[in-house]
Amino acid sequence: MVEKITILHTNDMHSHFENWPKIRRYLLSQKEALTDENTSVLTFDIGDAMDRVHPLSEATDGKANVQMLNEIHYDGVTIGNNEGLGNTKSQLNDLYQQANFDVILGNLLDQTNRQIPSFAEEYKIITTKQGTRVAVLGLTAPFVLTYPLEGWHPISVFKAIPYLLKKIEGQYDVLILLSHLGLSVDEQIATRYSEFDVIIGSHTHHLLEHGKRVKGSLLAAAGKYGQYIGKIDLELSKHNVITSQARVTMTKQLPENAGDHEEISGYLEQGESLLKKQKIAKIPNDLSVDFENNTHLVHVGLKAIQEAAGTKASLLNTGLFLTGINAGIVDRNQMHEMLPHAMHVMKVTLSGENLIRLVREVEKNRNFLRRFPLKGMGFRGKIFGEIFYDGIEYDPVNQQVFFDGKPVDVFKRYSIASLDHYLFIPFFPTIEIAGDNELMYNRFFRDVVSDYLSKHYPIDSKEG
Numbered sequence: 001m002v003e004k005i006t007i008l009h010t011n012d013m014h015s016h017f018e019n020w021p022k023i024r025r026y027l028l029s030q031k032e033a034l035t036d037e038n039t040s041v042l043t044f045d046i047g048d049a050m051d052r053v054h055p056l057s058e059a060t061d062g063k064a065n066v067q068m069l070n071e072i073h074y075d076g077v078t079i080g081n082n083e084g085l086g087n088t089k090s091q092l093n094d095l096y097q098q099a100n101f102d103v104i105l106g107n108l109l110d111q112t113n114r115q116i117p118s119f120a121e122e123y124k125i126i127t128t129k130q131g132t133r134v135a136v137l138g139l140t141a142p143f144v145l146t147y148p149l150e151g152w153h154p155i156s157v158f159k160a161i162p163y164l165l166k167k168i169e170g171q172y173d174v175l176i177l178l179s180h181l182g183l184s185v186d187e188q189i190a191t192r193y194s195e196f197d198v199i200i201g202s203h204t205h206h207l208l209e210h211g212k213r214v215k216g217s218l219l220a221a222a223g224k225y226g227q228y229i230g231k232i233d234l235e236l237s238k239h240n241v242i243t244s245q246a247r248v249t250m251t252k253q254l255p256e257n258a259g260d261h262e263e264i265s266g267y268l269e270q271g272e273s274l275l276k277k278q279k280i281a282k283i284p285n286d287l288s289v290d291f292e293n294n295t296h297l298v299h300v301g302l303k304a305i306q307e308a309a310g311t312k313a314s315l316l317n318t319g320l321f322l323t324g325i326n327a328g329i330v331d332r333n334q335m336h337e338m339l340p341h342a343m344h345v346m347k348v349t350l351s352g353e354n355l356i357r358l359v360r361e362v363e364k365n366r367n368f369l370r371r372f373p374l375k376g377m378g379f380r381g382k383i384f385g386e387i388f389y390d391g392i393e394y395d396p397v398n399q400q401v402f403f404d405g406k407p408v409d410v411f412k413r414y415s416i417a418s419l420d421h422y423l424f425i426p427f428f429p430t431i432e433i434a435g436d437n438e439l440m441y442n443r444f445f446r447d448v449v450s451d452y453l454s455k456h457y458p459i460d461s462k463e464g
Contacts, residue, residue, distance in 0.1 A: 002242075003130040004039040005174070006030075007232040011046035011202035012224040014082065015054035017267045019226030019251045020068055021260040026229055026249065027072050040128040043072055046202035047080025047140060047180035052444075053340045053380050055271030055333060061091045064267070066099050074101040076124050078138030078178040080203060084108065085143065086342050088442065089151040093119060104138030104178060107160035109153040117152075123168055132239045135172030137164055140180040141203055146420075149441035157181060161193060173239040176200065183221065190214035197241050198232060211246025220246040227251055275333035281453035282460070288324040291386055297321055301445075302390035302417075304452035308440060309347040309417035312404045313391030315362070316419070319374070319384045320445070330453060339446035342378040346420045349436040352410040358430040359394055359401045362387055365427045377424040392416070419445060 008027055013019070027043060034041045049069060050062035057065055062083065069077065079092075087095060096103050096119040105120040116122050126134040139161075142154030174197050179186050182204035190199055196217045201208070205224035211232070212219040222230035228248040235243040287297040298321065302314040323338045350358060369384040393402040401408045408414065420439050422428050431437065443451075 001038070003128065003132060003236040003239075005042065005128060005132070005134070005234040005236065006034050006039060007042045007044065007176070007198065007200070007220075007230075007234070009044045009046060009200050009220065009222060009230040009232070010049070010226065011180075011200070011222055011230075012048045012080065012205055013045075013226040014048055014051035014224065015057045015065060016051075016225040016227075017054060017056070017068075018264050020267075021257065021263050022251050022254040023226050023229060024068075024071055025257070026251075026254055030231075037129065040130075040132075042075045042126065042134070044136070044176075044178055044200060045069060045074055045077040046178050046200055047078050048082045048202065049077070049080070050086065051082050052086050052336075052342060054267070055275055055336055056267050057271070058336050058340075059271045059274035061087060062095050063098070064271075066096060070098070070100045072101075075126060076102045076104045076136050076138065076178065078104050078180055079108075079120075079140050080180045081141055081143060082342065084140060084152070085146055085150065092150075093117065095119065104136055105140060106137055106164050107139045107142055107155040107157060108147065109155065111148065111151045111153045114153060123164060125168070125171055130236075130239075132174060132236060133172045134174045134176060135168050136176045136178060137161075137168075138178040138180075141182065146439065146441065149439055157185060157189070158192070161189065165193070165195060174198075174234070174236070174241060179203075182206075183219075186219050187214050190217035190219060197234070198244065200230065200232070207248065208246065209248050211244075218244045218246055222248050272333050275336055276331045278332035279329055279459055280332060280335060280450045281330045281457040283325065283327055283330055283453065283457045286324060286327050289318075289321050290324075291318045295388065297324060298388045299390060300452065301449055302388060304449045305345045305417040305419070305445070306390065307452060307455075308345050308443075308448045309415070309438075311347060311391070311415045311417045313389065313414070314417040315387065315389055315392070315422070317369070317384050318386045318388065319379075319381045320419075322381055329459065330457075332450070335446045335450050339444075339449060340380040341421070341445060342380070343419045343421045343445045344443070345440040345445060345448050346418050346423065347415055347438040347440070348418055348431055349413055349415045349438075350430070350434055352408045352412045352414060354430050354434040355403065355408055355414045355416075356401045356410070357434070358428060359389075359392065360399070361428050361430055363394060363396065369427065374425070378421055 050065040052058045103120040124136045147154040177199045183206045186201045201221040207223035208221045222228040288294040372384045
C-alpha cells in the first residue's frame with residue numbers, strides 16, 4: 001500500500017501579519033482535510049518569521065510571533081538571522097519558552113559550553129502512522145562575523161551536515177532539511193549529499209513554484225513575507241519515497257474573512273500602544289526629514305553614533321530616517337517608526353591613506369546613491385539618500401580630506417563611527433578591505449539614538 005506524506009511550509013514571513021489570518025486558516029484546514037489513516041501531514045517554518053520592523057515584534061521581542069506560530073502547532077521550525085541576530089542572546093534564549101513546537105537547529109552553539117542552545121534540538125525524528133521514520137534537520141546561515149558578538153558559535157554547513165548525518169545514521173527512512181541558507185547553498189548540499197529527500201529553503205526569498213530537482217533531492221521554497229504557502233506531496237512504498245512533488249499557493253488568492261482587517265490592524269495597534277508607553281526624551285525643536293532645508297536630524301544621528309563609538313567623526317545616509325520627530329515628548333514608538341532597521345553601530349579604524357580612499361569612494365558614489373532604491377542588509381527604508389559627515393570635510397577642488405579640522409596624515413590612524421550596514425553593501429569596499437571594524441552588537445541604531453536623546457534632552461521627572 002502506498003503511504004502519503006504532505007508537508008506544508010512557510011518561510012521568511014518577516015512579521016508580515018497582514019497575511020497571517022489567511023495563512024493560519026489555510027494551514028489548519030489543510031491539516032484537518034488531508035490527515036487520514038494513509039496520509040500524514042507535517043508543518044514546518046524555515047525561519048525569519050519575526051522581523052522587528054513590525055511594532056508588535058519590537059515591543060514583545062518576537063514573542064508575539066511565537067504565539068502566532070503556536071496557533072498552527074508546527075512540527076518543527078528553524079531560526080533565521082532575524083531571530084538569531086535580531087535578538088540579544090538572552091532574548092533569543094527566552095524567545096521560545098512558550099512555544100508548542102520544536103526548534104530544530106544543528107549548527108549554532110552556545111559559546112560558553114559549545115552545546116546546542118537550550119531552546120533547540122539538533123534534529124527531530126517523526127514517526128508516521130504507517131511507521132515511516134522522518135528525520136528533520138535544521139540549519140541557519142552561519143554568520144561568522146556577527147554571531148560570536150552575541151555569544152554564539154556558528155558552525156559551517158559542510159561541517160555540521162556530516163556530523164549530523166553520522167549521528168542519525170540508521171534512524172530514518174526519509175530525510176528533510178529545513179534550510180535557512182539560501183538557494184545556492186541548498187543546491188550545493190543536494191549535489192554533495194544524496195541522503196536528502198527534501199530540502200525546504202529560505203533566506204534568499206526565492207520562490208520555487210513547482211520545486212527544483214538537484215540530483216536526487218527535491219528543493220522547495222515559498223518566497224517571502226507570507227505571499228505564498230508551500231506544499232510538498234510525497235508517496236512512499238515500504239517507507240521509501242517513490243514520488244515527490246512541490247507546489248505553492250498564493251496567499252492573496254485565498255478567501256478573506258470579515259474579521260481579518262480588524263485582526264491585522266489590532267496587531268499594529270497593540271504594538272504601537274506598548275511602545276508609546278515607553279517615553280525617551282523631550283526635544284525642544286522639530287527634527288525634520290526635509291534634509292535640503294534642515295539637517296538637524298541627521299546630525300543628531302551622527303553625534304549619537306560618535307558618542308557611542310567614542311570617535312571624533314561619523315558617517316550616515318539620510319535614507320535611514322523614515323520619519324521626523326515633532327518637538328515635545330518622544331516615545332519608543334516614534335523612534336521605531338523613524339529607524340526600523342536591524343542595524344548596529346560600527347567603529348571603523350583606518351590608516352590616513354585608506355580614510356582618504358574611503359571619502360573618495362563616498363564622493364564618487366554620492367550622486368548615484370542619492371535616489372538609489374536599496375533593499376536588504378537590514379535596511380528597511382526606500383532610498384539610500386544623501387551622505388553626511390561629522391568631523392570630516394572634503395575639498396573637491398584639491399581632493400583633500402580633513403579630519404577634526406586638520407588635513408589627514410596618511411601615516412596616522414583614524415577612527416570614525418558608522419553602521420554595520422556599510423560593511424555589507426558594495427559601495428564602500430575600503431571599509432571591508434582595509435578597516436579594523438568593531439561592531440557594537442548590544443544595541444540597534446535606534447537604541448543608540450534614543451540613548452543620545454535621553455541623555456541630552458531628558459524628560460522632567462514631573463512629565464515622565
